[in-house]
Amino acid sequence: MSDEIKFSSMGGIEIPPREELNTDLQIEELPLPEVVYLPVKQHIGRPGKIIVNKGDYVKRGQCIVEEQEGVSARLHASVSGEILDIKEIPDGMGGKSEAIIIKRDQNSEFKRIDFSLKNKKEKSAEEIREIIKNSGIIGMGGAGFPTHIKLSPPADKPIDTIIINGSESEPYIAVDDRTMQEKTAKIFRGLELIKKAVGAENGFIVCEENKKNAIKKLAAESQNWPELNYQIVDSLYPHGAEKMLIEACLNREIPEGELPMEVGVIVNNVQTAVAVAEAVDEQQPVVDRIVSVSGYGIKNPKNLIVPLGTPIKELIDYCGGLVSKKSILIIGGTMTGFRAESTKIPVSKTGFGIIVLSEAEYKEYESRVCIRCAKCVDACPVYITPNRITDFINNDYLEEAEALSLASCIECGSCAYVCPAGRPLLRWLREGKARVRKRNN
Amino acid sequence: MNLKLSGPHIGTDDTIEKTMWNVVLALIPAAAAAAVFFGYYALFLIFSTAVFSALLEYPFTKKFPGDGSAFVTGMLLGMSIPADSPFWLPLVGAFFSIIVAKQLFGGLGNNIFNPALAGRAVIRISFASHFSSWPAPFDAVAGATPLAQRAADSSYTYLSENGLSGLWNLFSGNIPGAIGETSALALLIGAAFLYYKGYIDWRIPGAFITAVIITSALLGVNPALSIFSGAVILGAFFMATDMVTSPAAKEGRLFFGAGCGALTVLIRYFSSYSGGVTFAILTMNSLSYLFDHLFEGFHYGQYQIRKINYKIIGAAVIAAVIIVLFSYFSLLIS
Numbered sequence: 055m056s057d058e059i060k061f062s063s064m065g066g067i068e069i070p071p072r073e074e075l076n077t078d079l080q081i082e083e084l085p086l087p088e089v090v091y092l093p094v095k096q097h098i099g100r101p102g103k104i105i106v107n108k109g110d111y112v113k114r115g116q117c118i119v120e121e122q123e124g125v126s127a128r129l130h131a132s133v134s135g136e137i138l139d140i141k142e143i144p145d146g147m148g149g150k151s152e153a154i155i156i157k158r159d160q161n162s163e164f165k166r167i168d169f170s171l172k173n174k175k176e177k178s179a180e181e182i183r184e185i186i187k188n189s190g191i192i193g194m195g196g197a198g199f200p201t202h203i204k205l206s207p208p209a210d211k212p213i214d215t216i217i218i219n220g221s222e223s224e225p226y227i228a229v230d231d232r233t234m235q236e237k238t239a240k241i242f243r244g245l246e247l248i249k250k251a252v253g254a255e256n257g258f259i260v261c262e263e264n265k266k267n268a269i270k271k272l273a274a275e276s277q278n279w280p281e282l283n284y285q286i287v288d289s290l291y292p293h294g295a296e297k298m299l300i301e302a303c304l305n306r307e308i309p310e311g312e313l314p315m316e317v318g319v320i321v322n323n324v325q326t327a328v329a330v331a332e333a334v335d336e337q338q339p340v341v342d343r344i345v346s347v348s349g350y351g352i353k354n355p356k357n358l359i360v361p362l363g364t365p366i367k368e369l370i371d372y373c374g375g376l377v378s379k380k381s382i383l384i385i386g387g388t389m390t391g392f393r394a395e396s397t398k399i400p401v402s403k404t405g406f407g408i409i410v411l412s413e414a415e416y417k418e419y420e421s422r423v424c425i426r427c428a429k430c431v432d433a434c435p436v437y438i439t440p441n442r443i444t445d446f447i448n449n450d451y452l453e454e455a456e457a458l459s460l461a462s463c464i465e466c467g468s469c470a471y472v473c474p475a476g477r478p479l480l481r482w483l484r485e486g487k488a489r490v491r492k493r494n495n
Numbered sequence: 496m497n498l499k500l501s502g503p504h505i506g507t508d509d510t511i512e513k514t515m516w517n518v519v520l521a522l523i524p525a526a527a528a529a530a531v532f533f534g535y536y537a538l539f540l541i542f543s544t545a546v547f548s549a550l551l552e553y554p555f556t557k558k559f560p561g562d563g564s565a566f567v568t569g570m571l572l573g574m575s576i577p578a579d580s581p582f583w584l585p586l587v588g589a590f591f592s593i594i595v596a597k598q599l600f601g602g603l604g605n606n607i608f609n610p611a612l613a614g615r616a617v618i619r620i621s622f623a624s625h626f627s628s629w630p631a632p633f634d635a636v637a638g639a640t641p642l643a644q645r646a647a648d649s650s651y652t653y654l655s656e657n658g659l660s661g662l663w664n665l666f667s668g669n670i671p672g673a674i675g676e677t678s679a680l681a682l683l684i685g686a687a688f689l690y691y692k693g694y695i696d697w698r699i700p701g702a703f704i705t706a707v708i709i710t711s712a713l714l715g716v717n718p719a720l721s722i723f724s725g726a727v728i729l730g731a732f733f734m735a736t737d738m739v740t741s742p743a744a745k746e747g748r749l750f751f752g753a754g755c756g757a758l759t760v761l762i763r764y765f766s767s768y769s770g771g772v773t774f775a776i777l778t779m780n781s782l783s784y785l786f787d788h789l790f791e792g793f794h795y796g797q798y799q800i801r802k803i804n805y806k807i808i809g810a811a812v813i814a815a816v817i818i819v820l821f822s823y824f825s826l827l828i829s
């Protein structure tokens with residue numbers, strides 16, 4: 055394509071990206087953990103079926119949870135070893151979920167960093183989709199939607215464009231940035247495969263304009279892929295979200311309540327693209343993921359590649375530990391993620407970051423009275439009015455909140471970020487959505 | 496899910512206090528201009544009202560000087576009276592502003608009417624004699640404001656008599672008028688600061704001024720005079736933009752500003768009060784929640800509804816313009 059920057063006209067806010075922390079750090083291997091905790095359900099949809107038992111010996115890459123009918127995904131063992139137990143553990147969002155606990159066999163060593171592209175194999179579209187399903191690939195940018203379902207749109211919804219999203223807009227995180235710099239070829243290969251699986255004509259990788267090094271790598275690598283392209287977009291938050299990307303790059307608007315495929319587009323994260331390339335070319339299911347450990351509350355920020363299920367404690371220890379006891383631990387991004395109550399929570403397929411905030415960085419909510427300053431309205435990228443919706447939610451007028459397009463909220467948190475009254479708007483919006491779900495069930 | 500653990504975990508360092516004290520900062524140029532044009536007594540009036548307002552809030556908030564909102568109210572009130580007012584006049588207004596218009600409605604965030612304007616309206620009506628003659632800058636002879644002159648003899652000669660220097664005087668504030676209203680230049684400097692800091696949005700002032708220009712032109716009043724004489728600049732950038740009492744929805748803000756502007760000119764033209772801006776904004780304040788509801792605008796993904804609605808609105812606007820022009824010309828002819 056070109057080095058022209060495309061801008062989204064939708065609302066957005068400037069968040070300092072904290073580039074100085076993680077952007078220039080190479081991805082490193084974390085020493086292997088002794089025990090991994092693999093939550094059975096790491097995706098959106100129905101949980102899979104556990105096909106192993108306590109005491110079984112499993113090998114790295116062996117399927118331990120099989121997908122069910124409908125929207126569901128597989129899970130594979132991330133280390134070789136014996137299954138210690140299958141029980142409930144904290145899920146990182148304040149709830150509990152079932153997990154398979156594996157004790158690593160000391161003799162099993164394996165190599166995780168292999169960024170070169172090798173033995174490209176030609177496969178048909180069906181074969182590619184089958185491999186993706188068998189490899190347990192889900193949206194690894196955080197959404198967690200099973201990729202094989204995403205890549206099988208109904209016949210009446212032709213897809214013309216595949217977008218590979220490398221514009222993680224969360225501050226602190228450098229996972230996509232580093233992947234674009236270090237696994238550039240694999241991303242292009244993944245895009246090629248996804249394009250083929252869906253039968254789309256166009257495909258491009260999107261990168262934010264402030265990731266200069268990644269753009270250079272993409273520009274150089276794109277010479278080898280005449281059919282594929284890259285596109286630079288502005289770096290306001292949350293313009294890395296798929297609705298904003300589609301608007302900026304293609305000027306298409308998804309009708310309310312529909313998916314991107316309604317306008318002929320499928321968006322995948324760069325991690326997903328890499329996973330597809332590795333699954334097809336190297337028969338490697340999703341067993342590792344790249345995590346940014348960042349923030350001013352951690353001694354040595356790092357970008358790590360870790361086996362799934364590693365407790366975050368091991369990552370934190372490897373990064374030198376917390377600066378102070380009062381540091382605040384967050385799983386996922388600082389905008390959309392959850393505060394961790396315990397360091398036993400494992401890394402999941404969608405867990406792109408562990409952020410340790412110093413006390414000074416952390417925003418305490420005060421819930422003061424709304425002064426109707428409209429900052430949240432101006433910040434909202436989907437043009438809804440967070441101040442009014444949350445008023446309705448807090449007073450239990452769910453219908454009114456829904457009429458104001460509560461469902462369109464992408465839970466980006468921009469509204470709460472800018473609110474001068476310290477109102478926890480995103481919490482309330484999530485609360486409203488949860489209540490709507492409960493009522494509908 | 497435990498939502499107590501949900502993010503965002505970072506935020507801007509913006510607070511209500513910061514917002515309000517920035518508005519105070521933005522009013523400083525106008526206060527300085529007032530000191531230059533009207534002497535230090537004007538400055539005393541502005542700040543005594545501000546401090547008194549903040550004190551009045553103490554029983555309710557147990558804080559002094561509090562979040563700054565009362566201070567802003569007091570400053571605005573002090574700026575909207577004649578420079579030769581007795582010192583107690585704005586204090587009476589402040590009492591009404593803070594106690595009745597603000598705290599009795601539930602305090603900051605819950606008041607329906609702009610407190611400063613509510614207070615001003617009360618003293619404007621109760622002590623009308625103090626508002627009949629406005630001291631001119633530099634201790635010149637007290638006189639009617641250019642607006643009131645227009646009302647007195649409809650030949651409306653201020654600009655044609657004074658030419659370009661008249662326009663400059665209007666703009667810089669060298670004309671009779673309320674303490675803080677006269678210097679458009681100083682007010683605009685403050686407004687530019689607020690805009691740069693993101694505390695005001697272009698929609699309300701933009702629509703306000705545009706509506707003033709259009710309505711004035713339709714009524715045959717010189718738009719420049721309408722804008723720079725009287726409280727339009729102060730009203731458009733500092734009063735109508737008051738966060739609590741203006742709509743939050745984007746399109747609502749446009750309609751709100753336009754309503755304020757049109758009403759200002761209409762009130763000035765058809766009534767004997769010089770307080771067009773005050774009553775226009777207070778009237779629109781009462782509609783602000785309604786406008787939030789009616790003109791929320793369209794959400795992402797509603798483009799089909801949006802297209803249809805824009806067609807209807809466009810057709811309505813064109814029809815309205817044709818009707819107005821038609822009646823205007825038929826009046827001219829008759």
Ligand code: SF4
Nearest residue numbers: 434463464466467469
């Ligand atoms: S969290 Fe929802 S309401 Fe708030 S800014 Fe994002 S999309 Fe808008």
Ligand code: SF4
Nearest residue numbers: 424425427428430473
């Ligand atoms: S940003 Fe906060 S104070 Fe301002 S309108 Fe929204 S909720 Fe109210």
